[in-house]
Amino acid sequence: MEFKTFVFYVVAAILVFAALRTITARNPVHAALFLVLAFFSMAAIWMLLQAEFLAIILIMVYVGAVMVLFLFVVMMLDIDIERLRHRFWSYLPLGAMIGLLMVAEMALVLSGTYFSAAALPGQTMPEGYSNTKELARLLYTDFVYPFELASVILLVGVIAAVMLTLRQRKDTKYQNPSEQLAVKRNDRVRLVKMATEKDLPAEPEVKEGGQ
Amino acid sequence: MLKNFVPPDLFPAMPEIFLVLMACVILLVDAFLGRTQRWITAALTMVALVGCALITYQTMDGQVVLTFSNMFVDDLLADLLKLMLYLSVIVALIYSRDYLVARQLDKGEYYVLVLFATVGMMVMISASHFLTIYLGLELLSLSLYALVAIDRDSPRATEAAMKYFVLGALASGLLLYGMSMVYGATGTLEIGGVAQALHLGVANKTVLVFGLVFIVSGIAFKLGAVPFHMWVPDVYQGAPTPITLLIASAPKLAAFAIAMRMLVYGLFELAEHWQTMLMILAVLSIALGNLAAIAQTNIKRMLAYSTISHMGFMLLALMSGVVGEDKHFALNAYSSAMYYIVAYVIMSLGAFGMILLLSRAGYEAEHLDDFKGLNQRSPWFAAVMLAIMFSMAGVPFFVGFFAKFSVLLAAIDAGHIAVAVFAVMFSLIGAFYYLRVVKLMYFDAPVDNAPIQASLDMRFLLSLNGAAVALLGIFPDTLISLCTFALMRSL
Numbered sequence: 001m002e003f004k005t006f007v008f009y010v011v012a013a014i015l016v017f018a019a020l021r022t023i024t025a026r027n028p029v030h031a032a033l034f035l036v037l038a039f040f041s042m043a044a045i046w047m048l049l050q051a052e053f054l055a056i057i058l059i060m061v062y063v064g065a066v067m068v069l070f071l072f073v074v075m076m077l078d079i080d081i082e083r084l085r086h087r088f089w090s091y092l093p094l095g096a097m098i099g100l101l102m103v104a105e106m107a108l109v110l111s112g113t114y115f116s117a118a119a120l121p122g123q124t125m126p127e128g129y130s131n132t133k134e135l136a137r138l139l140y141t142d143f144v145y146p147f148e149l150a151s152v153i154l155l156v157g158v159i160a161a162v163m164l165t166l167r168q169r170k171d172t173k174y175q176n177p178s179e180q181l182a183v184k185r186n187d188r189v190r191l192v193k194m195a196t197e198k199d200l201p202a203e204p205e206v207k208e209g210g211q
Numbered sequence: 212m213l214k215n216f217v218p219p220d221l222f223p224a225m226p227e228i229f230l231v232l233m234a235c236v237i238l239l240v241d242a243f244l245g246r247t248q249r250w251i252t253a254a255l256t257m258v259a260l261v262g263c264a265l266i267t268y269q270t271m272d273g274q275v276v277l278t279f280s281n282m283f284v285d286d287l288l289a290d291l292l293k294l295m296l297y298l299s300v301i302v303a304l305i306y307s308r309d310y311l312v313a314r315q316l317d318k319g320e321y322y323v324l325v326l327f328a329t330v331g332m333m334v335m336i337s338a339s340h341f342l343t344i345y346l347g348l349e350l351l352s353l354s355l356y357a358l359v360a361i362d363r364d365s366p367r368a369t370e371a372a373m374k375y376f377v378l379g380a381l382a383s384g385l386l387l388y389g390m391s392m393v394y395g396a397t398g399t400l401e402i403g404g405v406a407q408a409l410h411l412g413v414a415n416k417t418v419l420v421f422g423l424v425f426i427v428s429g430i431a432f433k434l435g436a437v438p439f440h441m442w443v444p445d446v447y448q449g450a451p452t453p454i455t456l457l458i459a460s461a462p463k464l465a466a467f468a469i470a471m472r473m474l475v476y477g478l479f480e481l482a483e484h485w486q487t488m489l490m491i492l493a494v495l496s497i498a499l500g501n502l503a504a505i506a507q508t509n510i511k512r513m514l515a516y517s518t519i520s521h522m523g524f525m526l527l528a529l530m531s532g533v534v535g536e537d538k539h540f541a542l543n544a545y546s547s548a549m550y551y552i553v554a555y556v557i558m559s560l561g562a563f564g565m566i567l568l569l570s571r572a573g574y575e576a577e578h579l580d581d582f583k584g585l586n587q588r589s590p591w592f593a594a595v596m597l598a599i600m601f602s603m604a605g606v607p608f609f610v611g612f613f614a615k616f617s618v619l620l621a622a623i624d625a626g627h628i629a630v631a632v633f634a635v636m637f638s639l640i641g642a643f644y645y646l647r648v649v650k651l652m653y654f655d656a657p658v659d660n661a662p663i664q665a666s667l668d669m670r671f672l673l674s675l676n677g678a679a680v681a682l683l684g685i686f687p688d689t690l691i692s693l694c695t696f697a698l699m700r701s702l
Contacts, residue, residue: 141216141280142280143280144219144279145219145224145279145280145282145283145343146282146340146342146343146346149334149343149346149347149350150346152231152327152330152350153346153349153350153353155235155327156324156327156350156353156354156357157353159238159320159323159324159327159357160320160324160353160354160356160357162320163318163320163324163357163361164357164360164363167363
C-alpha cells in the first residue's frame, strides 16, 4: 500500500468518526468541536486531491471564522438538550430514508458516463504547479473587474449592516465631558429676583367649633 | 507567469473608478462630521456626481470600446444613459434634502449608499458580460434594500424593505438561473460571444429558450411589469418618499440598459421568442396598471401603478423591433423605447418632487386629498403638477404625449395594430386618475392651508423640471434624434 493511500484511509476514518460524533454528541459544544475536526479531515483529503487552495480556504473560513462564531452562539444560548433529544430516535425512519435517497442519487451520478473514475481527469499536475496561483492569476487579470465589483458589494453590505443595526439607545444615560466643561454659569443657575421680606397673609380665623 | 498579460485599459471606466473612490472618501470624511456639518457630505456627493458627468462628457467620442477582457463596454448609448442617470440622481438628492433633514434621516450612509447604487447602475449600463450585469444589479439592489429601511423606526418602511429584499432575491435568482442556461447552451457569458454562438447556430435552442424565460422574468421584475409587479405598490408606498423618488427614477434607465444588452445585443436571434413574452408582459402591465391606479387614494401608490403601466408601454416598443426576418424597424423601435424611458424618468422625478414639496416636518403629503386646492396655495406649482399629470396621461404637446406617440407608431409599424389600439384604450382609462389630480388641485377647496416650505434650489429645480416636461413636448425632436443617434452608433 502506498503511503498516500494509507494517509487517505486514516484521514477518512477520522472524518467518518468525527461526522458521526457531530450528530450523536450530547453536548452541543462537543458536537461543534467534532465538526471542526471533520472540516480538518476533509481539508486533508482535498490536499491529497491537489486542491490546496480549497483546503486552506476551508480551514481559514469555516474553521477559523464560521465555526468560532458558531461556538460562541452555542455557548451563549441556553439550549435545553433534553428537550432537543426528546423522541430523537423517532426521526430515524425519515432520516434513514433521506440518507438512502442521497446514496442512491450519488450512485446514479457516479456510475454514469460523465463522472466515472475513467472519465475524470486523473492527471497529476507538474511539480511546482499551484492552483492558488492559477486562481489568483485569473482573478487579478481576466476577472479583475467583477472581482473589484464583488468587493464593492461587500463594502455596501458592511455599510448597510452598520446603518441598520448601530443605534443609540434612547434610554442610555451618558456624560459628555466636553459639554460639561464648556458649561456656563448661566446655563445652570437661574437667579430669581425675590422680595427680601414678604408679608404673611392674614391668618385665617379659626372657627371655634362649638360642641 | 504574467508575461502575456496586457493590463486592461482603465480609461473607458474612468467615471466608475472616480465615483467608487469618491464614495469611499465621502464615507471616511463623513465619519468625522457631526450632525450640523452634514452639508459637507451632501456637497461632496454633488461634487462627485458632477465630476462624473464631466468625465463622461469629456470622454464621449461615439466609439464602441471594450475593456476588462470584454466585460465592460463604453459606447454612445452607455454615455447618454449615464449622463441622464447622473442628472436624475442629482435632482433626486436636491429634492430629498429638506425632507430628510426635517426627519433627521440625512445620515452620511444615505449619501454613500446613493452613490454606490449609482455605481451599480453605471456598471449595468456599461455591462457587456452577463457576470457584470448581475454584479451591477446586486450592487444597485443591495443599496436600495438598505435605503428603503433607512427610517428604522417606521414599521411600514421595514416591512417594505423586507418585501423588496425577499422578492428581489427571488428575481436575482431567476435571472442568474437564466444566465446559467445561456452559458450552458453557448459556453460563454460574454454578450458578443453569445450573439456569435447564436448566429452560427451551434447552441442548443431548447436550453436557450428555457433560459430566456428566466432572463425575461428577471428583467420584468426589475422593471416592475405585470405579473412581476407585486412589490412595486408596497415598496413605493412604504419607503420614505425620497427613496421612492430614487427607486422610481434612475434604476429604470439601468433596467432598460440591461434589457437592451441582454435581449437585443445578446439574444437578438431569439427575438421572435422574447418579443412574444414581452407582448404578454406589456399588455398585462398596461391593463392592470391603469385599472388599479383608479382605485388608489394614496398618491404614492397611484404613481406606483402608473409606473407599471408606463413600463408596459416601454416594453411595447421593445417588442416591436423585428417582424419575421425583417430588422428594418429595429432602430426606430428601440430608440422610441429609450425615448419613453427618458421621458418617464423626467416625469417621475417631477411627480415625486411635488409630493416632497408639499411634505414638511411631521406631515406627509401622500394622499390625493393633500393636493386639494393647490391652485389657491401656489398657482405656480399647481401648474407644474398640471404639466406633469397631463404629460403622464399623454395629453398632446407634453413630453409624455410624444413618448406614447412614438411607441405606438413603432408598434403599428411592426403590425401590432390590435395591441396599439388596446394600449390607447387603456391610456384613455388611465387619463381619468391623472385628471382627477388636476381636478382636485383646481376645483376643490384646500384641506391644508399651510404655506409651502421649500428651499430655493428645490423650488427652482422643480420649476425647471415642469418646464422640461412642457418644453420637451413642444420641441421633441432633439431628444428623439439624440436617442436614435446613440442607438445607431452603438448597435
